[in-house]
Every structure is written in structure tokens, then in C-alpha cells.
Amino acid sequence: MHVQITDLEFSYGKASNAVVQNFNLHMNEGEIVSILGESGSGKSTILRLIAGLETPSQGKIGVGKDTYVDDQSGKILPVEKRGLGMVFQDYALFPHMTVGANILYGLNKWKGPARRARLQEMLELINMTEYRKRYPHELSGGQQQRIALARALAPQPPLLLLDEPFSNLDAHLKHRIRDELRETIKYTGTTTIFVTHDQEDAKVLSDRVVLVDKGEVKKTGTPYELLKETTVPQGIGGAQA
Amino acid sequence: MPFLKRPSLAAVGWGSGAVGFVLLLLLPLGFLLYRIVQPPSENWNHIQxxxxxxxxxxxxxxxxxxxxxxxxxxxxxxxxxxxxxxxxxxxxxxxxxxxxxxxxxxxxxxxxxxxxxxxxxxxxxxxxxxxxxxxxxxxxxxxxxxxxxxxxxxxxxxxxxxxxxxxxxxxxxxxxxxxxxxxxxxxxxxxxxxxxxxxxxxxxxxxxxxxxxxxxxxxxxxxxxxxxxxxxxxxxxxxxxxxxxxxxxxxxxxxxxxxxxxxxxxxxxxxxxxxxxxxxxxxxxxxxxxxxxxxxxxxxxxxxxxxxxxxxxxxxxxxxxxxFSAEFVSLIRNSTIAAGISSLLVVVFAVIIANFTRVASGWFSTVIARFTVLGYSIPGAVIAVGVISFFLYAETQLQLFYAYAGISTELMLSTSLVMLVFAYVIRFMAVGYNSIESGFEKIGRRYSEASRTLGMGWIKTFFKVDLPMIRAAVFSGFILVFVDILKELPLTLILRPFNFETLATTAYRYASxxxxxxxxxxxxxxxxxxxxxxxxxxxxxxxxxx
The missing domain is CATH 1.10.3720.10 (MetI-like)
Structure with a gap:
């Protein structure tokens, strides 16, 4: 298994209610998994735990040959050593850097010519070569999203994390970008975890859907298996399957 | 098995700087409290x-x-x-x-x-x-x-x-x-x-x-x-x-x-x-x-x-x-040096503390933030007596070191600009801190997190992402503190080195x-x-x- 997450548990401060509990997820390389749940279900926290932005109170996280978290040995790999790619809900493109500098940011350990080649490759991948010298505020929401994806994919991460990447986009734009996103991810073969509250997004984008409620996995299956049923918890937005 | 939870390296790093500064800030105030409980002098009865x-x-x-x-x-x-x-x-x-x-x-x-x-x-x-x-x-x-x-x-x-x-x-x-x-x-x-x-x-x-x-x-x-x-x-x-x-x-x-x-x-x-x-x-x-x-x-x-x-x-x-004479040029130089050094120190400390309170939420960082802004509510004359008592005490403790280092004077720190700069930093810290904290508030934590997931450590993230993004706030903080110090009178009058005149003290002297x-x-x-x-x-x- 490429991604192995076992018995993950997390609570904020000294609060007794666990935000995430007993969370297990195993993924094959190249697989796209959606974590689907309503707001407050703990799905974004799961992503932050995998990224290393929060520390779990218990559990194991391993990706490829690396162990990120192991509660037996007490090992916690710092966030910057994990080498993951993450696309934030609001993209978090550095506003004081150009598109090119944003994409190059994660490639600081690469050699000069390889860096330049990778930048060119990423810009071509997202069809934005002519935007290299633009600043984030000069781009539309959809373009910013593509840059954020390119920035996350550039260092060839073993796992890509997407946190509600369509929430800032208009509905008509979303459909096109969603298809593009799946195409790009599949083209690069990157293993991806995608967090969303929208069933339609989960259906279109993912190979497998994990339904989460109160920080626990309620169901898991292919989008077709899972979303044809009508047992999705109330309050989950998006088009009905 | 809650042992996985522990403070992050970034919180510890920024925290030590913040705690160090707050301790330095509290020392003169502690001295004031200590001296107040000493038996009063004869004059005190008359004053009372x-x-x-x-x-x-x-x-x-x-x-x-x-x-x-x-x-x-x-x-x-x-x-x-x-x-x-x-x-x-x-x-x-x-x-x-x-x-x-x-x-x-x-x-x-x-x-x-x-x-x-x-x-x-x-x-x-x-x-x-x-x-x-x-x-x-x-x-x-x-x-x-x-x-x-x-x-x-x-x-x-x-x-x-x-x-x-x-x-x-x-x-x-x-x-x-x-x-x-x-x-x-x-x-x-x-x-x-x-x-x-x-x-x-x-x-x-x-x-x-x-x-x-x-x-x-x-x-x-x-x-x-x-x-x-x-x-x-x-x-x-x-x-x-x-x-x-x-x-x-x-x-x-x-x-x-x-x-x-x-x-x-x-x-x-x-x-x-x-x-x-x-x-x-x-x-x-x-x-x-x-x-x-x-x-x-x-x-x-x-x-x-x-x-x-x-x-x-x-x-x-x-x-x-x-x-307009050579004396006036030296006034401007003195004012600029005193205000410049102090404002620079204020923004450096303010950045450290504000960053700490940002990365480490909880009661401890709240206490640190409260103490940081305390100085602005303390009148200059009070800070002045606190700082001077502290320095006089510190110098008596430093005598051995002075003798060892071959320094002939008994009072080195308390006759230099150090004491005045120290007092300015305490008094105007809040001005710089508020400006920088609001800068951090505006950018939030998302950009730092993005940088960390892209493989940068917390120090590099700070210099490459955080600092460039809050530079306007740092600059504002610097200028606000600089102007406040330029106008400041009571601290400057009491704590300046001998013959050290600024624009404010000169205006005061002429009026007197x-x-x-x-x-x-x-x-x-x-x-x-x-x-x-x-x-x-x-x-x-x-x-x-x-």
C-alpha cells in the first residue's frame, strides 16, 4: 500500500471530544480518494494531520517508504520534511511572488537547469506558460487554482492533498476546472486525497470515496456504489446523485 | 497515548525570544515593586x-x-x-x-x-x-x-x-x-x-x-x-x-x-x-x-x-x-540615533513576539502579548525611575566584571545611551507590536503553512514568506515608534546621557x-x-x- 493511515485520533487542546477518531485509510499508488463529509465532520483536520500541520494524539501515518507519524516510536516527521503537495482552499499563493517564483518555491533543492525545466513543464501542463511573470492578484480564480496545483505538483510529491479546491470558484467554471484537474492528476500519476462536501465533485474526481462523519469513517466505496444510495448524511451540499 | 503532542520547534524558537524580552521588560517594574516595600524616607511623611x-x-x-x-x-x-x-x-x-x-x-x-x-x-x-x-x-x-x-x-x-x-x-x-x-x-x-x-x-x-x-x-x-x-x-x-x-x-x-x-x-x-x-x-x-x-x-x-x-x-x-548651527545638526543626529536604534529594536522584538503569539495559541502566548503592550500604559516618569533603579543595581553587580574586563568607570551602562534606549523600547513596544500583530492577522497562517508543506523550515519560511508579506506593517511600526520617540520628553529628560540633547529636550530647555x-x-x-x-x-x- 502506498498510503497507510491507521487508527488516527485528534482533539483540540484538552477538549475531550475527539475531532478525528479511529480513522483508517489505505491507498494504492496513483489512486484518487475523496473524503466526503459535511462541515465540522473533521475532514479538513484529517488533511492537516496528514500534511503535518497538526499533530495527532494517536495513530500511524506512512506514505511510500516514509513513516510520518508513529505513536509506538513517538516519531513525528516535521511538515517540511514530508515533501507532500497541498492545495489550500484559498490557494495561498504567495502574493509577493510571481507565478514562476511561486512554482519554483518548492523546488529549492533542485539544481538550476532541472528547476527551470520543471517550471516550464508545469506551466505547459496547466497551459499557462505566458503567465510566468504575472502576480497572483492579476489572475482569475480559475487561473490561481491551476497555479496552486502546479506549485503543489512541481516537487513530484508522493501524495497530493486538495482541501475543497473548488469552493472559491463559480459554478460554471467549476465543471471545466474539475475535469481539467482530474486529467492533470491522472496524467502525472500522483496519488491524491481530496476533501470536499460536494457529492458531485467526489463522484467526478475520485476513484474511491470515503464518507466521514464526526471524524470517523462511515462508509467507503467507489463513487458509483456509494453515491447511488441515498444514505448520505443530511446537510451535505452539491447536486444530488 | 497522548505523547505525540508537544510544542512545535517553531513555537519553542519564537517563544524563547519572546519570553526573554518580556523578562527584560518586567525587571525594572519588579524593581519598582521591591523598592516600594522598603521603609520610607523622612521626606515621605512631609509629602504624604x-x-x-x-x-x-x-x-x-x-x-x-x-x-x-x-x-x-x-x-x-x-x-x-x-x-x-x-x-x-x-x-x-x-x-x-x-x-x-x-x-x-x-x-x-x-x-x-x-x-x-x-x-x-x-x-x-x-x-x-x-x-x-x-x-x-x-x-x-x-x-x-x-x-x-x-x-x-x-x-x-x-x-x-x-x-x-x-x-x-x-x-x-x-x-x-x-x-x-x-x-x-x-x-x-x-x-x-x-x-x-x-x-x-x-x-x-x-x-x-x-x-x-x-x-x-x-x-x-x-x-x-x-x-x-x-x-x-x-x-x-x-x-x-x-x-x-x-x-x-x-x-x-x-x-x-x-x-x-x-x-x-x-x-x-x-x-x-x-x-x-x-x-x-x-x-x-x-x-x-x-x-x-x-x-x-x-x-x-x-x-x-x-x-x-x-x-x-x-x-x-x-x-x-x-x-541653525553645528549644535542643531548634532541635535538632529542625536534624536535620529536614539529614535532609530530604539525603533529598530522595537520592531525586531515585536516581530518575534507577534510571531510567537501567532504560532502558539493558548494562555501562555496571551499572557506574553499582554505584558508586551503593558509599557504603553505606564507613564514615562514611572518607567524612568524603574529603569534607573534597575540599572544602578545591575551596575553594582557588574563591578567585578568591569574590574576583570579592565573598565575603569563605575557606571558604564547608566551613563550611556543604553539606559535610554532600554526605556524607550519598554515604553513604545506596544506601538510597534500592535502594528505588526495586525499585519500578521491580515495574512493569517495559510501562507506559512503552504510554505511548510513545500519543504521550507520555519526560519526560512519566516524570511521568505512571512517577513516580505508583513513588511508594510513592520515599516509602519518602525515609523510610528520613531515619531513617538522623537516627541517623547519625560524619559529622555531623566535617562539621557550627560550633555545628550535631542530636539525635544532642547525645545523644553528653551521654554524653561x-x-x-x-x-x-x-x-x-x-x-x-x-x-x-x-x-x-x-x-x-x-x-x-x-
Missing amino acids: EYMLLGYTIDTLTLAVSVGVLSIALGTTLAWLISAYTFPFRNTLKWALLMPLAIPPYIGAYAYHGMLNYTGFIQRTLRTTFDIEVSQRYFDIMNIPGAVFIYTIFLYPYVYAITRAFFARQATTLIENARVLGSGPVRTFFRIVLPVSRAAIVGGVTLVMLEVLNDYGLVNYFGIQTFSTAIFQTWYALDDLNSAIRLAGILMGIVLVFLLLEKVFRGRQQYSYTSAKASPLKPQVLEGWKKWTALSFSGVVFLLGFILPIFQLLYWGMLTYEAI DERIQETAVPSLSIILVSAIAMFVFHILIEKEPN
Whole structure:
């Protein structure tokens, strides 16, 4: 298994209610998994735990040959050593850097010519070569999203994390970008975890859907298996399957 | 198995810097407390019996009267400018902030000069209109005069904070009141004042703290407040012990004011950050109303800025030849060096502490943040006695080290600029910190997190992402602190090295020597720098989208 997450548990401060509990997820390389749940279900926290932005109170996280978290040995790999790619809900493109500098940011350990080649490759991948010298505020929401994806994919991460990447986009734009996103991810073969509250997004984008409620996995299956049923918890937005 | 949870490296890194600074800040205050519980000197009985009541009454009368009048003036002007359109409104919007560029002691020199027997008002009345007036009506060197001076130069604190609140947070409520048929006066008293209570209280607390801190004006007018008493007890009676006791009582008064601020604010917290409301749409005033609004705000601007500036300019023209000399260049150099070094230290510490409170949420970082801004509420005279007691003690402990290092002098730190810079940093930390903290608040944590997921450590992330993004806030913090230090008087007077004169101390010295006209050039230099800084900030803030 490429991604192995076992018995993950997390609570904020000294609060007794666990935000995430007993969370297990195993993924094959190249697989796209959606974590689907309503707001407050703990799905974004799961992503932050995998990224290393929060520390779990218990559990194991391993990706490829690396162990990120192991509660037996007490090992916690710092966030910057994990080498993951993450696309934030609001993209978090550095506003004081150009598109090119944003994409190059994660490639600081690469050699000069390889860096330049990778930048060119990423810009071509997202069809934005002519935007290299633009600043984030000069781009539309959809373009910013593509840059954020390119920035996350550039260092060839073993796992890509997407946190509600369509929430800032208009509905008509979303459909096109969603298809593009799946195409790009599949083209690069990157293993991806995608967090969303929208069933339609989960259906279109993912190979497998994990339904989460109160920080626990309620169901898991292919989008077709899972979303044809009508047992999705109330309050989950998006088009009905 | 909760052992996985532990503080992050970043929190520990920033935390050690923050804790180190706060300890340094608390040491002088600790010394003050320690000295207060020592047995009193002989002078103290005399002070307690004959002087203390007078100090308390004068200090409280000034602070409370100025507070009340500043609320009246500040909120009225803020409401006029925010809710109505009338001729020159856009100019007055920033012009009404300008009195803040004139420190009250300089304002006092100018007004005394204007109103005394040889001043231009009485002279014009005598020579042009042949009118002799009773000096009673023109004597400003008393408590009502001081209240007028403080109010006219300090009301902008209330004006600025309240106006920002009206413009950004009260719009929906005010518009709702209008829709419900509420007239302007009723809206002002029933809606505007109550909802902006927290902002008004915040502003007026700053005004009162400035009054408690001031030394230059009350000394010049011969009013006995705690600030002047601390100086006199220390210098004239050479009794540091009693000065420390007075400082302790003054600190008690400050604490009462701060407590009252909490009570009056209630549960409302004043902040810009949640503001997403559109700005208030001003109504057009017509006829006599528009001229009344213009005259009222125009007169305030005239009294708070134009008149004193003209007076100073006139004096400046009479005296500039005598003042511009090598000595004046050294004044500017001294002021710039002292303010520059201190402002730089303030922003460095402020960045460390603000970053710590950002990465480590919880009670500990809250306590650290509270202590950091403590200095601004402590009057300069109190900080001065705390710092000097601390340095005197520290130097007696350092004697062995001096002997070992071959330093011949007994007092090295306390006769150098170090002591003054140390005190400035304590006093003005809050100004730099607030600016930088708001910068961090605006960017949030998302960008740092993005950088960390892209493989950068916390130090690199700080220099490559955080710092460039908050550089405007760092720059603002630096300038605000720099200007405040340039105007500062009580700390500078007490703690400067021997023969170290700044623009502020020189203006003070000339005024004390009754060479009032010579105060103009150093005063105008201070005002010019302050005014430019304030104008730039006004432009920056106006341009900000949120």
C-alpha cells in the first residue's frame, strides 16, 4: 500500500471530544480518494494531520517508504520534511511572488537547469506558460487554482492533498476546472486525497470515496456504489446523485 | 497515548525570544515593586501630609476633564465627517488628525506665546483697536488652560478610532436606524454612541494615559501632578525612594483607569478584523447646516493646528539664524540615533513576539502579548525611575566584571545611551507590536503553512514568506515608534546621557529658560516629521480595501 493511515485520533487542546477518531485509510499508488463529509465532520483536520500541520494524539501515518507519524516510536516527521503537495482552499499563493517564483518555491533543492525545466513543464501542463511573470492578484480564480496545483505538483510529491479546491470558484467554471484537474492528476500519476462536501465533485474526481462523519469513517466505496444510495448524511451540499 | 503532542520547534524558537524580552521588560517594574516595600524616607511623611492630596486632585482633574471633553469633541467630529458631506469634508477628514502631530508641551509654548501680554493677540488689540484687556481672561497657565491644550491636541485619538469604527462596522445599524425613521440626532445618541462605546472608550483611554504621562506641559504651567512631583522629589530633594513611591501611586491610578476601561467596554471587543461591511454613505448637508458643520470642524483645525503652527513659524523666522548651527545638526543626529536604534529594536522584538503569539495559541502566548503592550500604559516618569533603579543595581553587580574586563568607570551602562534606549523600547513596544500583530492577522497562517508543506523550515519560511508579506506593517511600526520617540520628553529628560540633547529636550530647555521664541525651530522639526508620517499613514489606510 502506498498510503497507510491507521487508527488516527485528534482533539483540540484538552477538549475531550475527539475531532478525528479511529480513522483508517489505505491507498494504492496513483489512486484518487475523496473524503466526503459535511462541515465540522473533521475532514479538513484529517488533511492537516496528514500534511503535518497538526499533530495527532494517536495513530500511524506512512506514505511510500516514509513513516510520518508513529505513536509506538513517538516519531513525528516535521511538515517540511514530508515533501507532500497541498492545495489550500484559498490557494495561498504567495502574493509577493510571481507565478514562476511561486512554482519554483518548492523546488529549492533542485539544481538550476532541472528547476527551470520543471517550471516550464508545469506551466505547459496547466497551459499557462505566458503567465510566468504575472502576480497572483492579476489572475482569475480559475487561473490561481491551476497555479496552486502546479506549485503543489512541481516537487513530484508522493501524495497530493486538495482541501475543497473548488469552493472559491463559480459554478460554471467549476465543471471545466474539475475535469481539467482530474486529467492533470491522472496524467502525472500522483496519488491524491481530496476533501470536499460536494457529492458531485467526489463522484467526478475520485476513484474511491470515503464518507466521514464526526471524524470517523462511515462508509467507503467507489463513487458509483456509494453515491447511488441515498444514505448520505443530511446537510451535505452539491447536486444530488 | 497522548505523547505525540508537544510544542512545535517553531513555537519553542519564537517563544524563547519572546519570553526573554518580556523578562527584560518586567525587571525594572519588579524593581519598582521591591523598592516600594522598603521603609520610607523622612521626606515621605512631609509629602504624604502636605502634598499628596494636591497631586492626586490635580492629576485626576486634568485626566478626567480632558477625557470628557475629548469624547465630546472627538465623537462629534467623527460623526460629522463620517455621516455627512459638506464643503472641504475630504480635506478636514485628515486635517482633523493633524493636531496629534503637535506634542501638548509644544502646543502649550505656542498658546502661551500667543495669549500673553506681548503675544500677537493682545498686541493687536492694543495697537490696532486700542483695547486693553484684563490678563485674567488671557492667562492660560492654569488647570482650565491645560485642559484646553490637552483636549485640542489629543482629541484625535478619539476621533480617529471612532471614525474608523463608524466607517467600517456601524454602517448596517446606522442605515437600519435611518430606514426606521430615526433622525440624525436620535441616531447619534441612541445608536451611534452606544454601539461605538468600545471604540470611544479605547480612544479616550489613550488620551488619559497621554495626560498622565505628560511632563512638559504641566511643568511649564507649574501644575503639580504626579509626573512633576516625581521629577521634583528626585531632582530637588534627591530622594529616589520617595519618587518611587509616587511612581507607585501613579501606577495605581493608571491601573484604575485601565480597569474602568474594561468595565466600560463591557463585553464588546473593538476590532477592525471582522469588518466586511461597506462604508457608511454620507448624506449631503444643505444650507446653514453645511456651513455650521464646516465652521465647527474648521475652528477645531484652526485651534489645534493652524494657529500654533503659524505662531511657531513666526518665531522660527525670528530665530532660525541663531538656531541653525553645528549644535542643531548634532541635535538632529542625536534624536535620529536614539529614535532609530530604539525603533529598530522595537520592531525586531515585536516581530518575534507577534510571531510567537501567532504560532502558539493558548494562555501562555496571551499572557506574553499582554505584558508586551503593558509599557504603553505606564507613564514615562514611572518607567524612568524603574529603569534607573534597575540599572544602578545591575551596575553594582557588574563591578567585578568591569574590574576583570579592565573598565575603569563605575557606571558604564547608566551613563550611556543604553539606559535610554532600554526605556524607550519598554515604553513604545506596544506601538510597534500592535502594528505588526495586525499585519500578521491580515495574512493569517495559510501562507506559512503552504510554505511548510513545500519543504521550507520555519526560519526560512519566516524570511521568505512571512517577513516580505508583513513588511508594510513592520515599516509602519518602525515609523510610528520613531515619531513617538522623537516627541517623547519625560524619559529622555531623566535617562539621557550627560550633555545628550535631542530636539525635544532642547525645545523644553528653551521654554524653561523663558527663551520661548527659540523653541520654534526644534518644535517645528518634530512637528514636520510627525505630520509627514501621519499624512502618509492616512493615505495608506484610506487606500486599504478593508
